[in-house]
Amino acid sequence: MRRGTSNIDRLLQKIYRSSLLLLNIVFKAIAIALMWLAEYMLTEIIFWFVTLGVFARLLITVGISPSIAYSFSIIFSLSLCAIAAYISYASYTKKKPARNKRQGEAGLAYKIGQNLDDGKSQQWHEYQDWLHDIMLSRRQLLDEQCPRWKVKLITYRRLGVFCAVVGMSKVRQVAVRIGRSR
């Protein structure tokens, strides 16, 4: 009886550790996305609001009805922002030297690989080719001159799905073990 209980305790500890690990990955991905938004998009968002307000006010003063003025200024300010974002992004990528290869989505993939590859993980054995192909597809998209932001978004989404499937597989495996020990 006592032995059975200690087995369950150990398995529960494993579930707890796996869940913490998954949460850690998810929170890190969210933090990276927020930091990216704060770092690169904050100026664009402020710029958009200011342009929208100024342009709409200008059109209303000229005598155009407010609904048309606002619709037109939304379209105008959005396109202006998109151009500004593109220009700042292009100048940033030109200026910035390649600091560390393992940043962004490549860094996340590296962390996932590190967490899964403990030498005896069944999930690593089963799904490492999936991770390999996600990164290979990323490389191919970059080589095809696909926009960097698009590649980033696609890879993050794929890595997110990968984490969810592997996490579920891990939880299922632990649940089966608990069932057997009982």
Added chain:
Amino acid sequence: MSKKDDPLNLTLTEESILNAILFRERYGLEIMKAIAEASGGKKKIGFSSLYPNLRKLEQKGFVTSRWGDETPEENTGARRRYYQITGSGIAAVNQKQEYLRALQSLTLNTGEL
């Protein structure tokens, strides 16, 4: 043979995967590209559908795999895996095609009546 392993119960995705590796071994991304290319881009399989399906087919004994000799991916250390159809996989594809052919001829006969 359980109902699940019955070749006639193969899903379209499973059937597409088996057909993609019928004459040569391929790795995951290659299978996805082959399916998209053969359908003119109309049929696409995502990563989340391909790999679980490959595992299922492997468990059913329709597919076997081997690790590639290429160097592991630089960021993750993950390796490429090549999938190959087995004898029972080929038999399953043939059985499904025979069934569809028989169904088509049956429809023709019924139409003549």
